[in-house]
Amino acid sequence: MLLALALSIVVPSSLGQSGSSAPAVNAAGRLPVYDVVAIKPNKSGSGSLDVEEHIDIYNAKNITVKSLLEEAYGVREDLISGVPGPIGSAHFDVMAKIVDPDASAIRKLTGRQRGSMLLPxxxxxxxxxxxxxxxxxxxxxxVVISNGPKFKHSADQKGQDTGTSIQGSDRGVQLTAHGINMTSLASSLEGQVHRPVIDKTGLAGNYDVAMKWSSDTVPSSEANAGPSIFTALQEQLGLKxxxxxxxxxxxxVDHVEMPSEN
Structure with missing residues (x-):
């Protein structure tokens, strides 16, 4: 990915010039704001990340700046550049609270909007x-292969995605989705193949899909013996x-500093 970035063609966004905040900042101005924020260095050395989010609270333990940026902007960490080494390797505990939350309004926010609340x-x-x-x-x-697709339209074509689940274990990974469109399915696959996925299926409407594949993060074993995600897509869904x-x-990132502590 680093090599690809070095050789890539760069087109600066007209909405985000150097030294300015990215477009999502404007959206954040219309969103609820965390009134109380506490940030402390986390020097535990633990590789685990724990994020707890409720109506009025965001609590992240052992989080990095890139992980915060990923949540705030909806851009995967491998597509974020410019974070200096010392800051990029540092970990933090971030605790934020809304003092007088409008619970009904917050429940209507999308996951993307909740992430944008971290921008301030x-x-x-x-x-x-x-x-x-x-x-x-x-x-x-x-794309659709010659004998695909191997899934059916959802019974409800008026509603939006009613649920997408990706669960992993020592037996592999399973994706189950009801009422999903192909653009959303492509987005769901991005985190699994670590590369942007663009819908070129030409399939309209909502579908029910399910597929299983072997995990590349679990040592190969008889329990985890299954097709790769690429093979599973072709054999189980008729996609490629x-x-x-x-x-x-x-x-x-044009500029970022170590955070001020409380």
Whole structure:
């Protein structure tokens, strides 16, 4: 990925110039704001990350700046550049609270909007300045193979995605989705193949899909003996991930500092 970034074609976003905050900052101004924020260094050396989020609370233990940026901007960590080494390797405990929350309004927020609520924290406490850039990078195109697709339309075509679950264990990984469209399915696959996935299926409407594949993070065993995600897509769904290059939105950090402590 680093090599791909070095060789990529860069198109600066008209919405985010160097030294300015990315577009999501504007959206954050209309969102609930955390009134009380506490940030402390986490020097435990633990590799685990614990994030707890409720109506009025965001509590992250052992989180990195890149993980915060990923939540705030909806951009995967491998598409974020410009974070200096010492800050990039540091871990923090971030505790934020809304003093008088409007519970009904907060429940209506999407996951993307909840993530954007972290932007004021990054700007005020980490002195963040960043912008987006569209780069031509390796991607996967999700396409239908000759004898596909091997799944059916959802019974409810009026509703949106009613639930997507990806669960992993020593027996492999399973994806189950009801009422999902192909754009959302492509997005769900991105975290599994670590590359942007673009829907090129040409399939409209909502579908019910289910597939299983072997985990690449669990040592190979008889319990985990199954097809790769690429093979599973073809055999179980009649779809294929085709390697290509395409425009991908990345986040470039122009300035970030160690946060001020309480």
């Amino acid at each position: 924290i990054l700007i005020e406490r980490f002195q963040l300045k960043a912008h987006t850039e569209t780069r031509i990078l390796p991607v996967f195109e999700l 991930l085709k390697a290509a290059k395409g425009p991908v939105e990345t986040l470039v």
